[in-house]
Amino acid sequence: MSESFEPVIVGFTCNWCSYRAADAAGTARVKYAPNVRLIRLMCSGRLDPTFVMKALAGGADGVLITGCHPGDCHYIDQNYKALRRFLLLRRTLKGFGIEPERIKLVWASAAEGMKLANEINTFVDEVRKLGPLNWPKWDSNGHAALQPRSEQVMEVTA
Amino acid sequence: MSENTPKQDKPKVGVYVCHCGSNIAGMVDVEAVRDWAREHLAEDGVVISRDYKFMCSSLGQELIEKDIKELGLERVVVAACSPHLHEKTFRTASERAGLNPYLTELVSIREQVSWVHTDKAIATEKSKALLAGTVHRVAYNTELEPLKVPINPNTLVVGGGIAGIQAALEIANAGFHVYLVEREPSIGGHMAQFDKTFPTLDCSACILTPRMVEAGTHPNITLLTWSEVMSVSGYVGNFNVTIKKRARYVNEELCTGCGICVEKCPQKVIDDVYEAGLGYRKVIYTPFAQAVPKYPVLDRPNCTYFKNGKCKACEKFCPTNAIDFTQEDEYLNVEVGNIILATGYDLFDARKVTNYGYGRLPNVFTSLEFERLSNAAGPTGGEITLRDGKTKPQTVGIIHCVGSRDKNFNNYCSSICCMQSLKFAHLVKERTGADVYEFYIDMRTPMKAYDEFYQRVLDEGTLFVRGKVAEVTNAAHGPHEKGKLIIQVEDTLVGKQRRIPVDMVILSVGMEPRHDAKQTGQLFGISCSSDGWYIERHPKLDPVTTMTEGILIAGCASGPKDIPASVAQGAAAAARVLDKILQKEVELEPIRATVNEEKCSGCRICNNLCPFNAISFIDDLAVTRINPALCQGCGTCVAACPAGAISGTGFSNEQIFAQIDGLLMGV
Numbered sequence: 001m002s003e004s005f006e007p008v009i010v011g012f013t014c015n016w017c018s019y020r021a022a023d024a025a026g027t028a029r030v031k032y033a034p035n036v037r038l039i040r041l042m043c044s045g046r047l048d049p050t051f052v053m054k055a056l057a058g059g060a061d062g063v064l065i066t067g068c069h070p071g072d073c074h075y076i077d078q079n080y081k082a083l084r085r086f087l088l089l090r091r092t093l094k095g096f097g098i099e100p101e102r103i104k105l106v107w108a109s110a111a112e113g114m115k116l117a118n119e120i121n122t123f124v125d126e127v128r129k130l131g132p133l134n135w136p137k138w139d140s141n142g143h144a145a146l147q148p149r150s151e152q153v154m155e156v157t158a
Numbered sequence: 159m160s161e162n163t164p165k166q167d168k169p170k171v172g173v174y175v176c177h178c179g180s181n182i183a184g185m186v187d188v189e190a191v192r193d194w195a196r197e198h199l200a201e202d203g204v205v206i207s208r209d210y211k212f213m214c215s216s217l218g219q220e221l222i223e224k225d226i227k228e229l230g231l232e233r234v235v236v237a238a239c240s241p242h243l244h245e246k247t248f249r250t251a252s253e254r255a256g257l258n259p260y261l262t263e264l265v266s267i268r269e270q271v272s273w274v275h276t277d278k279a280i281a282t283e284k285s286k287a288l289l290a291g292t293v294h295r296v297a298y299n300t301e302l303e304p305l306k307v308p309i310n311p312n313t314l315v316v317g318g319g320i321a322g323i324q325a326a327l328e329i330a331n332a333g334f335h336v337y338l339v340e341r342e343p344s345i346g347g348h349m350a351q352f353d354k355t356f357p358t359l360d361c362s363a364c365i366l367t368p369r370m371v372e373a374g375t376h377p378n379i380t381l382l383t384w385s386e387v388m389s390v391s392g393y394v395g396n397f398n399v400t401i402k403k404r405a406r407y408v409n410e411e412l413c414t415g416c417g418i419c420v421e422k423c424p425q426k427v428i429d430d431v432y433e434a435g436l437g438y439r440k441v442i443y444t445p446f447a448q449a450v451p452k453y454p455v456l457d458r459p460n461c462t463y464f465k466n467g468k469c470k471a472c473e474k475f476c477p478t479n480a481i482d483f484t485q486e487d488e489y490l491n492v493e494v495g496n497i498i499l500a501t502g503y504d505l506f507d508a509r510k511v512t513n514y515g516y517g518r519l520p521n522v523f524t525s526l527e528f529e530r531l532s533n534a535a536g537p538t539g540g541e542i543t544l545r546d547g548k549t550k551p552q553t554v555g556i557i558h559c560v561g562s563r564d565k566n567f568n569n570y571c572s573s574i575c576c577m578q579s580l581k582f583a584h585l586v587k588e589r590t591g592a593d594v595y596e597f598y599i600d601m602r603t604p605m606k607a608y609d610e611f612y613q614r615v616l617d618e619g620t621l622f623v624r625g626k627v628a629e630v631t632n633a634a635h636g637p638h639e640k641g642k643l644i645i646q647v648e649d650t651l652v653g654k655q656r657r658i659p660v661d662m663v664i665l666s667v668g669m670e671p672r673h674d675a676k677q678t679g680q681l682f683g684i685s686c687s688s689d690g691w692y693i694e695r696h697p698k699l700d701p702v703t704t705m706t707e708g709i710l711i712a713g714c715a716s717g718p719k720d721i722p723a724s725v726a727q728g729a730a731a732a733a734r735v736l737d738k739i740l741q742k743e744v745e746l747e748p749i750r751a752t753v754n755e756e757k758c759s760g761c762r763i764c765n766n767l768c769p770f771n772a773i774s775f776i777d778d779l780a781v782t783r784i785n786p787a788l789c790q791g792c793g794t795c796v797a798a799c800p801a802g803a804i805s806g807t808g809f810s811n812e813q814i815f816a817q818i819d820g821l822l823m824g825v
Contacts, residue, residue, distance in 0.1 A: 008825050010818060016705050017685070023240045026269025034275045034284050037291065037821045038266075040241070042749060042809055045767075046793030050811075054818050059825035071676070072685040074705060075792035076769035085797070110705065111687040117274070 007061035007127040011038040011120075012047050016074035017109050018066035024113030032117035033124040036064055043067070045078030049089045052103060062102045062127035066116065069107040079107070099130055168203030168297055169232035172225050173289065176213035176238035178268055185272035187282040191237065194286050199293050202820075205229060213238050219251040226255035233296040234262040237289050240269045258301035260748070260808065265292045287821050294820030298812040302748040307787060309395040310495035311739045314339065316387055316678075319347020320366065320721055321713025322500035323373045324728030325735075330378035332736050337492050338373060339401055340383045342431065344449035346370055347502055351432060351526065353533040353540070355721055356581040357611035363535070367448045374450035384455055388489070390682055393770075393790060394708030395495045395744045405485040407442075407456035412480035415452030419472035419481060420444065427460050434526045437537030442472050442481075446535060456481075496708050496735040499692065500728060501678060503669040503714040506561030506568065513629045514560065514665055520545040521643055522630060522663045525578055532585050542589050544662055551661035554586050555645045557627050558598040562668030570689060572668035573718040576602045579666045580612055583620040594620045595658055597627045597647055605722065623658070625650045630663050669718040682709050691717045702731040707744070710734055749791035749808040755781045757803035764795035764804060 013019040019040050025032065041047060044067025052063045065086060067079040083105065090100035104123050108116040173195045177183035188209045196207040206225055210218045213236055225231050234257065236248050241264040249259035267285040275281040311334045315326045318340030326336045338345065349355075350370075352362035374381055382403055389400045408419075420440050429439035432446060439445070442456045462469035463483065473481040508516035508524050516522045521544050523531070534540035543549055556579045562572040576598065583594045601622075603609040616622070629646040635657065642659035649656050671690035672678065679686050684704040687693050692711045695703040702710050712731040713724035738744060751772075760780035765773055772788035773795060775781075784795070784804070796806040805811070 008822065010821060020242065020705075023242055023266075023269045026240070026266075026273040029273050031276055032274055034271075034277070034280045037284065037287050038270060039291070039814065039817055039821070041793065041814075042806075043792035043794060046797050046806065046809060048797035048811065048814075051814055051818065054815055055822070058818055058822040060822060068685065071680050074683065075790055075794070076683065078767075078769065078792050078794045081767060081794050081798075109685055109687070109693070111693055 005128060005132060007035050007124060007132070008059060009036045009062040009064055009124065009127060010055040010060045011036045011064035011066065012041055012044070012051065013038050014044050014067045014074070014079075015040055015042045017068040017072070018106070018116060020110035021066075021108040021112050021116040024111065025117045026113075028113055030114055030117045032120045035124045035127075036120050043073070043075050043078045044082035045073075045075060047082055047085065049085055049092070052089060056098065056102070056133060061130070061133045062104070062123065064104050064106065064120065064123055066106045066108050066119075069109055072109060098133065101126060101130060102133065168201075170205045170230060171199075171203040171233040171235060171293055171296060172222065172229065172231040173199070173204050173207040173293065174213050174218070174222060174234070174236045174238075175207070175209040175267075175289075176218070176236065177209065177211045178238060178272075179211065182238070182268050182272045185275060185278055185281045186267055186285045187278060190282055191267075191285050191289060195289055195293070198823075199290060202290075202293050203233065203297060204293060205231070214244050214247050219247070222248065222251050223255040226252060226257050231257065232261065233299065235265060235289065235292050235296055236262070237265040237267045237285065237292075240264070240266045260302040261296065261299050263292050263296050263299065265289050287823065290823045291817040291820035294823075295813045295817040298810060298816050300807065302807055304745040304748050305750070305786065306743045306745055307395050308743050309738055309741070310397075310493050311335065312337065312492070312494045313735050313739075314387075314397070314399055314492065314494040314497045315500060316497065317347070317500035317502055317713070317715070318342075318345030318373070318381075318383065319500060319502045319713060319724070320349045320369070321502070321715075321724040321728035322347070322498070323369050324725045325498045325500060325712055325732040326373055326379055327369065327376065328729050328732030329735055330373075330376045332732075333378065334736070334739055335378050335380070337380045337382060337399075337401070337494065339385050339387055340381075341386050342445065343384050343406075343443075343455040344370075344445050344451070345373060345381070345383060346446075346448075346450070349721060350446060350448075351434070351533070352529050353536070354581060354585065356577040357607045359581070359584070363448060367450075370448065370450040381451060382490070383451060387681065390497070394706075394746070395738075397494050397497060397708065399492050399494060399497070401490045401492060403488040403490060405458070405487050406453060407458070407481060407483055407485050408453050409480045409482045409485070410451070410453050412478045413453045414478055414480075415444075415454075416477065417444070417454075418475050418477065420454055422471045422475040424469070424471055425460060425462050427457070433537055434524070434530050436527055436530050496710065496738055497682060498710045498712055498728075498731045498735065499678070499682060499684075499715050500712045500724075500731075501672055501675065501715045503718065504672050506572075506667040506670050508560055508665045508667050510567060511560055511665075514557065514627070514663070515630045515632075515643075516665055519630065519632055519643060519663075521551075521661060522665060525575070525582070525664060525666045528582055528664045532582075532589065540589075542586060549661075550590050551586070551592050553593045553595070553642075553660040554590075554662045554664065555595045555597060555630075555643070555658060555660040556582055556664045556666060557630075557645075558596065558666050559626070560665040560667045561670070563599060568668055568670065568689065570718070571602065573602070574720045575666040575668060577608055577611070577720065579664075580615045580620075582664055582666075583615050584618065587618050587620065592661075595645070595660065596620055596622045597645065598622060598624060599626055605720070623647055623649050623656065669714060672715075675715075682706070684709050684711070689717075691715070702727055702734060707746075708738075747791065747808070749806065750786045750789045751784050751791065751793060751796050751804050751806045752786070753782050753784055754803045754805065755779065755783075757801050758782055759801050759803070761800065763800060764798050767795050767798055
């Protein structure tokens with residue numbers, strides 16, 4: 001974990017709120033960390049957990065998921081479904097030996113450019129502290145040599 | 159400009175990187191991004207990569223059109239601003255050149271890169287990554303056709319204040335039907351409570367009531383007062399709305415509005431809505447003489463008959479037998495194509511500023527109370543008096559920005575209070591000859607004839623003290639302050655503390671979002687800013703539409719406004735609705751989910767996920783189907799299908815996976 005580690009983070013945004021929050025942050029020239037690369041979805045409910053897995057497998061060190069505030073979903077209540085998947089996904093990640101803190105869910109309305117920028121900065125700092133997502137090395141027998149970074153990672157709750 | 163040889167398996171992609179003057183080029187090395195795309199994305203189908211100063215200019219668009227025709231481009235990627243600004247521009251350009259618009263995508267390297275980052279090298283690298291993501295993605299874009307749905311020509315207007323009335327009249331006059339819903343017994347809103355309007359000093363009722371009557375009698379307007387919207391379903395063009403029409407206990411068919419029932423009702427209660435708590439009303443009442451509609455409302459919780467089982471004075475004296483104690487709430491279902499929310503504002507509760515003493519010191523009034531005091535139809539018949547209803551004030555202090563421009567309460571400026579306070583000063587001078595002090599932070603008089611009115615009030619001898627009032631107290635420091643209200647203020651123009659004794663204090667309270675604005679927003683599917691006002695689609699260029707197609711906002715629902723601005727917004731919202739109605743059908747984004755029935759295992763996991771009831775299960779075939787007319791394209795079911803049988807156009811798994819790959823190229 002070198003001092004100069006800069007994480008790469010993939011962010012999934014909702015078309016109606018957080019993507020527009022990113023637009024608002026831009027228009028207001030709010031400066032934030034350049035580590036996050038955003039993908040626009042129509043709704044946080046569209047987030048298939050495999051997208052997150054794909055991003056982490058592809059080299060991302062963290063994944064940011066953003067949606068409308070509870071109650072404000074453009075599609076009535078699909079952000080609650082995103083929340084459920086997010087919670088389940090964190091547990092699944094633990095099972096894989098990946099720190100659940102590498103994924104984060106943030107609610108940001110279209111008016112909250114500043115909030116989104118702050119959340120991005122905080123998350124980048126958090127992932128920077130976690131260090132790069134090192135995939136386990138495989139030994140000659142085809143077993144993964146797991147080197148957990150913390151105790152918590154090993155605690156897989158049923 | 160060299161051309162790459164297209165790969166067999168990938169569609170031919172054209173990449174266009176915009177400088178946006180210096181907006182992008184100032185922080186992103188545009189040429190480097192262009193060259194990188196040509197070299198490193200050739201394998202992904204990029205056959206041409208160009209940069210241009212302003213891609214959105216007609217010359218920039220022509221560049222794309224020419225390449226589509228000459229090079230046979232099958233996909234276009236423009237790295238420029240947010241798709242919410244220019245996606246349509248570039249998709250239309252592609253369409254002109256014969257390419258399906260949905261094969262063109264924008265990459266936001268302005269809002270998401272150049273405007274928010276400070277290191278040119280990093281910004282350039284991020285631009286490359288975002289561009290690669292979209293180049294990978296577009297390979298999987300498919301040709302789409304927008305869905306067209308017919309528009310129901312009826313419109314629902316919620317809120318019968320001046321903005322709602324204006325909107326309803328504009329649409330009704332154009333020949334289309336409007337349901338105007340108001341929760342109070344009469345339309346008119348706040349404007350009906352005012353005495354005069356600034357800066358012309360027009361009598362508020364005189365200019366408002368003709369509009370109210372027009373709205374009340376218009377053949378194209380169904381007026382539903384004492385009513386509230388309970389539920390809304392559907393989407394633009396086809397909303398289904400349930401409206402609760404509360405029981406008035408008066409049969410509208412029989413009532414002539416003669417007012418005998420009001421006269422005979424023995425029970426009086428304080429009117430804290432229309433009279434702002436300064437006056438009384440009967441239990442069966444119309445809020446004011448010019449109320450529209452004219453039918454009274456019986457206030458059930460306070461009615462002697464409903465409490466004790468006897469009285470019925472109103473029923474006994476009604477000449478047309480219009481009183482009906484058995485009436486119940488009615489629920490109406492209406493179908494409309496568009497909805498305008500003109501739900502207005504609440505006043506800031508002056509009790510929250512405890513140091514100004516409202517509610518504790520009797521002669522501290524709110525601006526709305528003063529409106530009622532100065533109104534000829536108000537509790538004092540237009541006499542400006544102290545709380546005792548008799549004594550005329552000798553000195554009056556008017557405090558600006560109460561609850562506004564204040565970190566403890568609301569940060570925003572309520573925009574109307576300066577002018578309102580100037581109007582009060584003029585009225586006090588005119589009616590009582592009292593000395594008037596105005597305590598202001600900044601004077602804000604920007605609209606037509608507003609500053610001239612300020613000059614007039616200055617000339618009339620009103621005294622202006624620049625400073626935020628610290629306290630209003632009745633604790634006298636000497637005989638000259640005895641029995642007075644003392645205003646403690648720092649006069650910031652001379653740098654001096656002052657104590658100014660007055661008889662009457664008027665708090666120019668700010669505007670706040672309706673206390674139930676959030677719930678109302680959720681009902682109609684729109685959201686509020688952190689201050690609680692509804693969010694416009696674009697604050698400058700699209701101030702009356704929202705993120706939800708078919709739901710519009712007008713007047714103070716989106717923030718403090720004066721009467722001219724509210725009227726303009728009501729008319730603007732109506733124009734938007736008429737534009738939709740006249741097109742007879744609305745084009746919806748073809749972003750929809752579809753089920754591949756071959757792959758569907760019939761597990762029904764998706765069946766409960768759709769809030770629009772677009773998903774149904776076909777028992778005979780044991781498969782799920784999605785109704786494309788009901789599907790709104792959120793993609794939640796797509797993400798949930800364990801068999802991968804549901805695909806979402808525009809945001810398919812293949813597209814997203816490819817975009818992730820591209821974003822992480824070289825990581």
